[in-house]
Amino acid sequence: MATLLEAPRRRAVIVERVEGERAFRRRLLEMGLQPGTEVAVIRVAPLGDPLQLEVRGTRWSIRRAEAAQIFVRSA
Amino acid sequence: MSAPARWIALAGNPNTGKTTLFNALTGLRGKVSNYPGVTVDRRSGPLRGATTALTLVDIPGTYSLVARSAEEQLAIEQLLGRGADGQPPAAVVICADATQLARSLYLLLQCQELGLPCVVALTMSDAAGAAAPAPAALAEALGCEVVPVVARLGQGLPALVAAIERAAAMTPTPRWRWTPSPTLRAALDAVIAARPDGWPETEAAALWALQSVAEGDELVGVPASVRAAVAAALADDAAGRAVDDEATAGRWRWLDRVIGPLATAAPSASRTERVDRILLHRLGGLLAFVGVMFVMFMSLFAWADPAIGLVEEIFGRLGGALRDVMPPGVLADFLVDGVVAGVGSVIVFLPQLLLLFLLLGLLEDCGYLARVAYLMDRVMRTMNLHGRAFVPMLSGFACAVPAVAATRTMERRRDRILTMMVVPLMTCSARLPVYTLLIAALIPASATTQSLLMVGMYAFSTATALIAAWVLSRALPPLRAKRLPFVIELPPYRWPRLPDVLRMMWQKSSMFLREAGTVILACTVALWALLYFPRELPAGAPDFPALVAAAPTDEARADLEHAEAALRLEHSYGGQLGHAIEPAIEPLGFDWKIGIGIIGAFAAREVFVATMGVVYGVGGDIDEDDPSLRTRLAEERSADGSRAYTPLVALSLMIFFALACQCMSTLAVVRRETGGYRWPLFLFTYMTVLAYVVSLAVFQVGRLLGFG
Numbered sequence: 109m110a111t112l113l114e115a116p117r118r119r120a121v122i123v124e125r126v127e128g129e130r131a132f133r134r135r136l137l138e139m140g141l142q143p144g145t146e147v148a149v150i151r152v153a154p155l156g157d158p159l160q161l162e163v164r165g166t167r168w169s170i171r172r173a174e175a176a177q178i179f180v181r182s183a
Numbered sequence: 184m185s186a187p188a189r190w191i192a193l194a195g196n197p198n199t200g201k202t203t204l205f206n207a208l209t210g211l212r213g214k215v216s217n218y219p220g221v222t223v224d225r226r227s228g229p230l231r232g233a234t235t236a237l238t239l240v241d242i243p244g245t246y247s248l249v250a251r252s253a254e255e256q257l258a259i260e261q262l263l264g265r266g267a268d269g270q271p272p273a274a275v276v277i278c279a280d281a282t283q284l285a286r287s288l289y290l291l292l293q294c295q296e297l298g299l300p301c302v303v304a305l306t307m308s309d310a311a312g313a314a315a316p317a318p319a320a321l322a323e324a325l326g327c328e329v330v331p332v333v334a335r336l337g338q339g340l341p342a343l344v345a346a347i348e349r350a351a352a353m354t355p356t357p358r359w360r361w362t363p364s365p366t367l368r369a370a371l372d373a374v375i376a377a378r379p380d381g382w383p384e385t386e387a388a389a390l391w392a393l394q395s396v397a398e399g400d401e402l403v404g405v406p407a408s409v410r411a412a413v414a415a416a417l418a419d420d421a422a423g424r425a426v427d428d429e430a431t432a433g434r435w436r437w438l439d440r441v442i443g444p445l446a447t448a449a450p451s452a453s454r455t456e457r458v459d460r461i462l463l464h465r466l467g468g469l470l471a472f473v474g475v476m477f478v479m480f481m482s483l484f485a486w487a488d489p490a491i492g493l494v495e496e497i498f499g500r501l502g503g504a505l506r507d508v509m510p511p512g513v514l515a516d517f518l519v520d521g522v523v524a525g526v527g528s529v530i531v532f533l534p535q536l537l538l539l540f541l542l543l544g545l546l547e548d549c550g551y552l553a554r555v556a557y558l559m560d561r562v563m564r565t566m567n568l569h570g571r572a573f574v575p576m577l578s579g580f581a582c583a584v585p586a587v588a589a590t591r592t593m594e595r596r597r598d599r600i601l602t603m604m605v606v607p608l609m610t611c612s613a614r615l616p617v618y619t620l621l622i623a624a625l626i627p628a629s630a631t632t633q634s635l636l637m638v639g640m641y642a643f644s645t646a647t648a649l650i651a652a653w654v655l656s657r658a659l660p661p662l663r664a665k666r667l668p669f670v671i672e673l674p675p676y677r678w679p680r681l682p683d684v685l686r687m688m689w690q691k692s693s694m695f696l697r698e699a700g701t702v703i704l705a706c707t708v709a710l711w712a713l714l715y716f717p718r719e720l721p722a723g724a725p726d727f728p729a730l731v732a733a734a735p736t737d738e739a740r741a742d743l744e745h746a747e748a749a750l751r752l753e754h755s756y757g758g759q760l761g762h763a764i765e766p767a768i769e770p771l772g773f774d775w776k777i778g779i780g781i782i783g784a785f786a787a788r789e790v791f792v793a794t795m796g797v798v799y800g801v802g803g804d805i806d807e808d809d810p811s812l813r814t815r816l817a818e819e820r821s822a823d824g825s826r827a828y829t830p831l832v833a834l835s836l837m838i839f840f841a842l843a844c845q846c847m848s849t850l851a852v853v854r855r856e857t858g859g860y861r862w863p864l865f866l867f868t869y870m871t872v873l874a875y876v877v878s879l880a881v882f883q884v885g886r887l888l889g890f891g
Contacts, residue, residue, distance in 0.1 A: 130397065130423055131251050135670050137431035138247040140286055140438075150456075154465045155561035160673060166283055167455070167673040169557045174669070 112149060112161070112175040120146040121180040128177035136178070140164045146183060149175070190238040190268050191230060191347055192261060194294065195278030196287055197244035198550070198674035200306040200334060203683050204278055205241045207334040208344070213239075215690040223254055224591070224691075225267065232344045237351065239276075240268060246286070248293045249394045252401045254594055259391055262297060263383050265404070273351035274300045276343070281308040281315050281331070282675075284446035285438040291325065292434045296387040298357035300350040303329040304343055316445045324441050326358060335680060357385060360441075361433025367393075367426060370416035377412035393417065393426050401596075455550075455675040462554060472558050475551065476577055482538050483581035484612060490534035498527030516715060517708075525707030528787065529700040532584050532848065536695055539578055539585040540688040543592060548679035552592060553671055560669065566649045567656035568605075569598035576602065576648065579609030580641075583849040587856055588695060600857060601662045604655055604866055607849050608648040610641050610841065613788040616807040617840050620792050624813035625833035644841050651873075695852070702851035710786050710847070714757040714779075714794075720747075721754050741802070749800040757782050771839065771875070772832040772882040774821075784845045791840070831890045835882040842874035 115121045123145050126133050141147060141163050150160040150167065158171045193208070195201045206213060209228030216225050226241035242258050250256040257266065264271035275294045279287035294301050303322075308315040308331040315331070322329040328346040332339035363371060363386075374389035382388070396405055396413040417423045462471050502519040509515040546552040556570030563570050571593045578586035586606045590599040618640055622633050656662050720727075727747040734740035752758050761778035768778055776798045783794035792812070793803040799815040819827040844850065850863040857863070 130420060130427065132670065133424070134249065134394065134427040134431070135246075137427060137435075138249070138289065139670070140289070140435055142432055142435045151459075151463060153463070153557055153561065154468045155558070157561045158557060158669065160459075160463065160557070164283075164286065166286060167459075167675075169553075169560075169669070169671050169673055171560070171669050 110180060112147065112159075112178040112180055113172060115147075115149050115180055117149055117151065120148045120183045122183050123147055124179040124181055126178050128174055132174060133177070136170075139166070139168065141178070147178075147180065189235075189273045189351065190227075190240050190270075191351065192242050192272035192275045192299075193239055193278060194242040194258065194262075194275055194290060195244065196246050196280065196283070196290065198672065199244075199278045199280040199283070199287060201241065201244060201278040202687070203680055204276075204304055204306060204332065204334040205239065206683055206686060207332075207337060207340055208239055215694055223257060230344060230347065232341060233348055235348065235351075237273070237347070238268075240272070245290065247290065248297075248391060250391075250400075250402060251395065251397075252595060253403050254596060256395075256402050259395075260404075262294065262299060263388060265383075271355070272299065274302060274347055274353070276347060277301055277303050279303050279305055281305050281446075282310055284316060285435075285442050288325070288438060288442055289434055291327075292360055292437070293387070295326070295358040295360075296390070298355040298385060298387070300353040300355060301325075301327045302343065302346045302350045303327060304339075305329055305331040306334065309333050320445050321442075324445060335682075357387060359386075360437035361430075363390075363433075364429060367429055370426070373416045374409060374412045377408045379406045379408055382406055382409060390426075390430060393423070394430060397423065458676045459554075459673075462551070463557070468558060472555070475546070476573075479539075479542050479574070480577055480580065482542060483535050483578055483585070487534040487538050487581070491531055494527065494531045494534065498523055498530070501527075513718065517711075520715070521708040521711040522704075524711070525704040528707050528848070529696065529703045532582070532695070533692060535582050535585045536588060536692045537688055539589055540691050541684065543574065543589055544684035544687050545679045547592065548677065548684055550674045550676045553673050556671055557673060564669075566652040568602060568652050569593050569595070572598065572602040575606055576609060579606040579611060579648075582611050582613065583607040583609070583846065584699075584852050587849065587852045588691070590856065591691075597662055600862060601652060601656055603853050603856060603862070604662070604869075605648040605652045607844055607846065607866065607870065608644055608651055608842065610644040611788070611846075613846070614640075614840055616789040617784075617791050618837055620795075620807040620813065620816075621833040621837055623807070624816040625828050626830045640837060640841060643838075647842065655869075695855075699848070699852045699855045702854065703848045706847040706851065707786055710757075710783070712756075713760070714752060714755045714783060716756060717754070718751075720750060724750055742800070745797075745800040745802045748797050748802070752779065752794075752797050770883065771878045772829075772835045773839075774827060777836065781839075781843075781845065784840075785847055787848065788840060788845050829890070831882060831885040834885070835878045838881055839874045839878040842870055842877055844870035 112121070123141055123143050125143055126136050126141060145163060148162045150162050152159055153169075158169045159175050161168045161170060193201060193205055205226060205228075208230055210231045212231075213226055213228030216227075223243050227238055230237040230239045240261065242261055243254070245255065245258045248259045248262065250259060260266040261268065262271060262275065277287070277291045277294065279291070288303070291301055291303060303325060305316070305318065305321075318329040318331055328350065330339050330343040330346050332343055334340070370393055371386050371389045374392050375384060375386065378384065378389075392405065392409050392413050393416065395402060396410055417426065461467050502523045505523060506515055506519050509518070543552065546555070552571070552574075555573060558570070559573045560570035563572055568576075572590070574592065575586045575589040578589055583606050586609070587603050590602045590606075593599050593602065618637060622636055626633060626636065628636075727743060731740050731743050734743055758779050760782055761775045764778050765773075765775040768781075773781070776795070779798055780791045780794045784791035792807050793805065795816070796805040796809070796812050797803045799812060801809070801811045801815060805812055816828055821827045844867045850867055853863040853866055854860060
């Protein structure tokens with residue numbers, strides 16, 4: 109199982125589980141990044157960090173360190 | 184005591200058109216104030232078209248009611264009736280984006296768990312087009328009325344108001360879409376059992392506590408017994424995570440199952456993606472960012488200038504006209520130099536403030552401001568600053584006052600305060616006349632070297648501000664950088680809605696005038712009095728009125744008047760203070776004359792030039808390019824006949840001005856934005872100490888090395 113950091117760009121993957129600090133993780137869960145949800149890394153910011161994600165039709169930005177806490181499998 | 188007025192909460196995710204809806208529902212009578220204790224805008228206004236008197240209160244944009252900070256806590260406090268309005272709302276309007284339906288309704292589920300009667304205002308249904316969910320089916324699934332609205336066109340508003348009134352007449356009944364597990368059930372019961380009187384008895388409130396209360400949270404007013412019950416119920420972090428998993432999964436399962444089929448596919452984000460491909464591109468994105476920031480900077484720095492000049496001109500003439508019609512004396516001086524000049528010194532901030540709020544409003548509304556944080560996070564976070572702090576810091580090059588006001592675009596108090604603490608270090612435009620005067624008068628060098636020195640002052644101030652942010656965020660517990668969740672939405676690009684932006688611009692600016700303006704005015708008058716009284720000239724002073732009357736030429740009369748003004752200033756309380764602090768500032772290379780200049784500059788740094796003009800008897804109506812003052816400064820001799828102001832003194836003084844918080848307006852606006860005297864006092868103290876120490880080091884080391 110890989111993390112979102114290793115996921116290919118612009119390709120949907122499926123969330124397996126979300127780790128990380130409690131408040132951060134709860135925010136992602138509340139936004140609908142639930143296990144089983146599709147997520148795609150759209151691009152990386154010009155300076156290398158953060159990442160831009162698409163979840164349920166919404167675009168979010170999270171940092172690399174946090175993307176490394178989101179475990180995914182290929183769709 | 185009269186019963187508190189019934190009120191309606193307007194809640195919703197950010198970027199769902201909530202502000203437009205609020206404006207449409209309250210018309211022109213909505214007003215902005217602050218929530219007590221925290222600086223979060225509180226918008227409220229009477230609900231237009233309602234048959235009973237109802238106040239609509241805009242709950243700050245939120246994705247969820249669970250909170251970690253005092254700001255996030257506002258929403259739940261309001262909805263529980265523990266907030267500013269004293270009782271729970273009669274009903275909640277959930278502003279739901281039709282293109283983001285499930286996420287918008289997550290908040291609705293939380294409100295329904297609390298038992299609040301709800302109405303869904305379905306916005307963006309025009310953007311959702313054919314994919315727009317059918318209101319009737321949605322209403323049946325949600326168990327509350329659903330009204331599609333297009334707020335800017337006024338469509339659906341009467342139906343929405345009628346639905347609100349029907350909801351407000353209902354009895355609150357909690358409604359849950361998921362069933363807590365036995366473990367969670369026991370934890371909820373334990374929290375409810377431990378709650379003191381006055382804390383809500385509902386399961387939803389207990390769940391809120393289980394999810395929000397944790398070690399190191401920044402919540403206020405949570406009873407100790409509730410905290411203890413939460414700590415007892417959740418043995419470790421894993422238990423807390425399990426609660427989060429269960430609650431979020433329970434709601435999302437319902438949303439996916441019931442709402443998913445109704446909310447046909449989300450519209451393609453192709454337009455936003457096309458724009459993002461350019462604006463977030465590795466190279467193009469950075470270039471576009473530099474371009475946007477350049478426009479922002481130029482507008483504050485250069486384009487606001489004519490308006491600032493006009494304000495100064497108007498108040499100058501107003502003062503002149505007033506002086507013409509009034510008998511000379513203390514009253515005329517007070518009104519002209521104290522009151523009129525003081526009001527002028529407040530109004531003079533308006534051009535920059537209006538421009539900054541306009542630009543920020545446009546950037547926020549079109550969706551770019553969120554991208555500023557995305558683009559700049561990598562750089563800003565090395566200094567523990569929020570990505571959005573970039574805009575206030577850049578604005579600080581023009582003026583710290585609008586820059587401090589612009590920190591409101593950051594949600595977290597810690598991010599805002601840290602930014603406020605370093606923004607006043609940026610080289611603001613008020614420092615430029617001081618630098619220009621000192622460089623031109625005292626530093627014998629080619630024009631190129633002088634220009635380089637000016638550039639050097641900019642680099643110095645930027646470096647100091649960034650280092651200060653890093654140091655303060657490590658040294659001060661309230662500003663310490665915790666591992667903050669950095670999860671921001673990058674909303675779809677949209678054309679900004681100018682009426683909303685303009686209204687917000689005006690509301691924020693007028694709030695500045697009301698709250699910070701009064702303090703600035705009071706300080707201006709106090710400072711004027713300090714440099715004006717006492718009126719008696721010292722014994723042995725020349726009889727100026729007689730001499731002026733006998734003066735043979737206009738020039739001689741002007742010289743005499745300037746000499747009188749200089750003598751009066753020296754003997755004013757402020758002048759005496761300048762003498763008194765001379766021993767303290769002597770090691771920095773300053774004499775009492777500069778001491779008076781520094782005191783006077785507290786009104787605004789550029790006033791230093793005019794004060795020095797009066798001190799040196801060349802009059803106060805001069806600017807930094809005036810040759811007479813430059814000559815006087817260059818020719819000034821110490822008691823031993825050496826030059827009083829060497830290039831080293833000039834450098835020391837410039838560094839003092841770069842670092843010291845010589846600006847009461849900045850302090851006034853920081854007081855307003857932080858809601859107390861603690862932070863402005865800290866700001867003033869740390870900057871003054873820093874200025875003193877660095878100027879001292881520069882002057883003393885410079886002397887040891889044989890300069891000056």
